Amino acid sequence: MELQSILAEIVGKEFVSDRPEEQYLYSRDPGAQPPRKVDYVVMPETEWEVQDIVKLANEYKIPITPMGGGFTTSALAVPVKGGILMDMKRMDKILEVNERGRYAVVEAGVSQGALKGYLEKHYPRLQHCMPEAPPTVTVVGNSLILGHGHLTTRYGINSEFINGMEVVLPDGEICKVGSCSLSPYWFTRGPLPDLSGLFIGWLGTTGIITKMSIRLFPKPNYRDAIAFITDNLDLVPEAVYEIDRIDLVENLFLWGQEKPDWMDHVYLVMVVSGQSEEELEFKKNTYCKLLQQYKEIALVEEIHPALRKRILDVPPFAATAADFKKGGGFEYTGAILPIDKIPEAWRRGKDIARKYSMLYSYAVQVLSDQSVMFAFDYSFNRADIRDIQRTKKAIEKSDRLTLDLGGMVWRPELSAQRSMIKKMNPSTYKLMKNIKKLLDPNDIINQGNWEA
Numbered sequence: 154m155e156l157q158s159i160l161a162e163i164v165g166k167e168f169v170s171d172r173p174e175e176q177y178l179y180s181r182d183p184g185a186q187p188p189r190k191v192d193y194v195v196m197p198e199t200e201w202e203v204q205d206i207v208k209l210a211n212e213y214k215i216p217i218t219p220m221g222g223g224f225t226t227s228a229l230a231v232p233v234k235g236g237i238l239m240d241m242k243r244m245d246k247i248l249e250v251n252e253r254g255r256y257a258v259v260e261a262g263v264s265q266g267a268l269k270g271y272l273e274k275h276y277p278r279l280q281h282c283m284p285e286a287p288p289t290v291t292v293v294g295n296s297l298i299l300g301h302g303h304l305t306t307r308y309g310i311n312s313e314f315i316n317g318m319e320v321v322l323p324d325g326e327i328c329k330v331g332s333c334s335l336s337p338y339w340f341t342r343g344p345l346p347d348l349s350g351l352f353i354g355w356l357g358t359t360g361i362i363t364k365m366s367i368r369l370f371p372k373p374n375y376r377d378a379i380a381f382i383t384d385n386l387d388l389v390p391e392a393v394y395e396i397d398r399i400d401l402v403e404n405l406f407l408w409g410q411e412k413p414d415w416m417d418h419v420y421l422v423m424v425v426s427g428q429s430e431e432e433l434e435f436k437k438n439t440y441c442k443l444l445q446q447y448k449e450i451a452l453v454e455e456i457h458p459a460l461r462k463r464i465l466d467v468p469p470f471a472a473t474a475a476d477f478k479k480g481g482g483f484e485y486t487g488a489i490l491p492i493d494k495i496p497e498a499w500r501r502g503k504d505i506a507r508k509y510s511m512l513y514s515y516a517v518q519v520l521s522d523q524s525v526m527f528a529f530d531y532s533f534n535r536a537d538i539r540d541i542q543r544t545k546k547a548i549e550k551s552d553r554l555t556l557d558l559g560g561m562v563w564r565p566e567l568s569a570q571r572s573m574i575k576k577m578n579p580s581t582y583k584l585m586k587n588i589k590k591l592l593d594p595n596d597i598i599n600q601g602n603w604e605a
């Protein structure tokens with residue numbers, strides 16, 4: 154029987170397609186990477202359907218690329234070598250919220266926006282760590298790529314909040330990792346060997362996650378933002394260390410871009426939160442006093458109300474206000490860097506933007522481990538081939554800069570993956586290859602990623 158008909162038997166014929174319209178849509182993402190071929194799009198509804206598709210793919214030796222929201226902008230959910238694109242969005246159930254244990258178990262297609270809405274309605278005292286990305290992106294996709302959100306400076310990155318997973322392995326076996334492998338409670342990863350590391354950071358190459366448990370956090374009664382401005386880049390690392398040392402922020406990020414002119418500075422933006430107005434005032438005053446020691450760092454006395462709202466929104470501003478050019482393309486590359494490298498990345502990033510006739514634009518998220526995710530943002534016109542090529546080159550140059558600075562490229566597109574492999578200790582890469590081979594001997598899942 155033809156593959157399409159067998160897929161239709163598994164998921165129902167309305168949930169499989171090889172029509173050019175779907176192939177076109179799934180062959181690209183919002184970034185500047187060129188489109189790539191998709192043969193079939195399937196949308197399973199259960200882990201057993203995922204299992205049947207994976208078994209079929211092994212039989213036919215056809216690759217499968219799992220996709221959540223498909224919004225990395227580095228084309229990680231666009232197949233490298235064609236085959237089946239598995240869109241997880243029909244697996245959209247929030248299976249459990251354990252209010253006192255503070256965790257949620259979700260299926261792979263649950264979006265950030267859906268979980269946020271559900272918690273607001275049913276558990277208003279709880280929240281999850283929500284990325285600045287469009288709300289359609291998935292909780293699972295974001296956690297697997299070590300994404301970050303509005304609580305990251307305080308608590309950590311989203312992969313750290315994974316308590317357990319259900320995975321369809323590349324041979325079709327359904328496996329659980331974490332406490333859920335032996336208990337009804339999906340409440341922790343330990344004290345077992347931490348098998349979640351076989352799936353986090355692998356860019357979907359080692360298995361298809363069908364369920365995940367993530368930690369939830371208490372929701373404070375009050376939140377507010379304070380911002381500081383400086384033109385002395387060299388002061389920034391010291392100020393960030395000091396802010397972090399006091400440990401009272403919910404989120405801390407830096408922000409600067411060439412246009413409009415008032416943005417062409419370094420802004421240090423802090424979100425503070427608390428259970429009472431007194432607590433909030435105490436935190437804000439503590440930071441104001443702390444930063445007074447730096448003559449060249451000034452408090453922004455009045456944050457415009459519209460801007461304050463955007464900073465405090467969850468997800469915050471960038472998801473709704475990314476500065477798209479006419480034609481609407483956007484890609485950013487994230488450098489995971491030590492805090493000390495911020496000034497050099499900022500200066501040399503500007504040179505890159507200038508070289509490719511672009512305007513610089515940065516968002517720098519302070520992570521909880523004395524590092525940052527430094528985003529080099531580029532918007533471009535999709536209808537202008539030269540603009541797309543310029544963007545691609547600027548991305549590649551920014552990635553080279555990241556590696557030069559001793560950093561790593563976060564959720565890397567293909568060429569950055571190869572550059573990282575080249576720089577990596579050969580035994581580390583050999584171990585990665587051995588693990589992949591052991592789990593996926595037929596090289597079925599997200600073929601082409603993490604390949605030299």
Ligand SMILES: Cc1cc2nc3c(=O)[nH]c(=O)nc-3n(C[C@H](O)[C@H](O)[C@H](O)COP(=O)(O)OP(=O)(O)OC[C@H]3O[C@@H](n4cnc5c(N)ncnc54)[C@H](O)[C@@H]3O)c2cc1C
Pocket residue numbers: 183218219220221222223224225226229230241261284285286287289290291292293294295296297298299300301302356357358360361362363471472475483599
């Ligand atoms: C304007 C803008 C702002 C952004 N801001 C942020 C931000 O603040 N923080 C942040 O972290 N990100 C941000 N992003 C990047 C990105 O949108 C998010 O990281 C997003 O959460 C990725 O999730 P996704 O569902 O789109 O993943 P996808 O792109 O669908 O998938 C990501 C990777 O995981 C794999 N994968 C997906 N689902 C599964 C599964 N079920 N099993 C196995 N593998 C799977 C895919 O194959 C792919 O390799 C932003 C993007 C934009 C456009």
